[in-house]
Amino acid sequence: MPASPRPRGSATRRRTFSRTCTTTTLTFLLAWVGASNLSGCAVGPDAQPPTNKVPQQWSAELARGLTTSSPELGQWWSLLGDRLLDELVGRAIAGNTDMKGAIARVREARARRAEAGGALAPSVDLSATYTRRRSGGGGGSAAASVLESDNFATGFDASWEIDLFGGVRRTIEQRQAELEASRADLGNVLVSVLAEVARNYVDVRSLQARIGIAQANLRSQTDTLELVELRRAAGLSDELEAAQARYNVADTRARIPPLQTSLAAARNRLALLVGASAGALDDELAAPAPVPSAPLTVAVGMSADLLRRRPDVARAEQQLVAATAAVGVATADLYPKLTLNGSIGLSSLDLASLGSAASRVFSFGPSLTWNVFDAGRIRHRIEAQSALQEQALATYEGVVLSAYEEAENALVAYVREQVRRDGLQEAVGAARLADQLAHTKFSSGLIDFQQVLEAERARLVFEESVEQSTAAVTTDLIALYKALGGGWKSATWCDDSPCASAAAPR
Secondary structure, eight states: OOOOHHHHHHHHHHHHHHHHHHHHHHHHHHHHHHHHHHHTOOOSOOOOOOOOOOOSSOSSOOOTTEEOSOOOOTTGGGGGOOHHHHHHHHHHHHHOHHHHHHHHHHHHHHHHHHHHHGGGSOEEEEEEEEEEEEEEOOOSSTTTTEEEEEEEEEEEEEEEEEOTTSHHHHHHHHHHHHHHHHHHHHHHHHHHHHHHHHHHHHHHHHHHHHHHHHHHHHHHHHHHHHHHHHHHHTTSSOHHHHHHHHHHHHHHHHHHHHHHHHHHHHHHHHHHHTTOOTTTTTTTTOSOOOOOOOOSOEEOOOGGGHHHHOHHHHHHHHHHHHHHHHHHHHHGGGSOEEEEEEEEEEEESSGGGTTSGGGEEEEEEEEEEOOOOSTTHHHHHHHHHHHHHHHHHHHHHHHHHHHHHHHHHHHHHHHHHHHHHHHHHHHHHHHHHHHHHHHHHHHTTSSOHHHHHHHHHHHHHHHHHHHHHHHHHHHHHHHHHHHTTTTGGGSGGGGTSOOOOSSOOO
């Protein structure tokens, strides 16, 4: 008996009503979820700028050209006025292996940040399957007992976890802070590399000057030895004076090889810093040149501005932000998770009818999961993350204190070394005069050779000491620029593109 039209109409209305209610419910649910996401509600603590009890003024004496004017730290090495040093700095930024590793770490952190952001979007999978089934029916006839069938299916499966309590957003916040920390770490590596390039370049020039001083004194002492030998041949001097003159020459000659060894090591270190093999810079650095001198005026700014200049402080602060966000990530596991699931596709026993209306299948609906019992594992995880946050805060505070200590020590060293250099320069003038007078009087027979020896040794010692002090003044200035965070902002753009020059600040 055929079915009456009324039941069919009722079934149609029921299906339409069911779909309408489901659509209305889904629309309301999506609107509520969207409003929840836009509200920005996220569990866990929000990152707060740490308080710092830092002095507003330097405790060290600002003398010898130091001023509190706003410093130009972007390319501080250019203030030393050495073109070859400028070139070496550019090569180090482009080729230093530590820099390359730091840049790669920034790219890694950026990719992890993008990966975390992808969790806010739905996940859609495409699938296509074919199944051939054969089963035994258990009948008396062998042919009748075997059943075979095909199944073709294809479609899309979608899943969207709604970030109700901000766990995903806290993860994104954590990854963003880790990205900023990696950028600050790149800056920290950059500051150290620049300082090491300049310091080793100063060492090269200082060692060349000290070798020149030793060679000049060796020539002078060799002339003195010849004079003593002539006097001994004429009966005006004895063998003791000749022996003293010989060991004085031999001692000065013996000073040169260790200096040459140190010079080769400094050149090789410089080659390593620019990403080249040992000996690659020997030709460029073969000709001696003066040690780069410090400018007459050096601006260091106010001590309160130190924190925003130091990349290690910025890195520690971002690590604190990341640790704080991680507490929120762990806290979100205490709350339920809502996921919207859906699929649409085609399924048929016949490949030819796979695209027909009868083969269309779909399903959708929300699912709610809530870990109501886990023996306290989540709360213990939150406690552990909170302890890591406290560690990050302690680390940050320690980095801040170390930054001020380093800057204050650099200020004192720079000022005091200039005072020492001035004293040594005065001593050099007196030693040279004493050496000249001693030779004159010895030639006239007014004094013995012992006083000549003492004058020559004093001259060599003071000349070498003043050269070392001159280099130390420049090295202390380099340490001061490093302590102030100099050079960080000059090439942090390297994390996005290859670093070809330090002359293009971001």
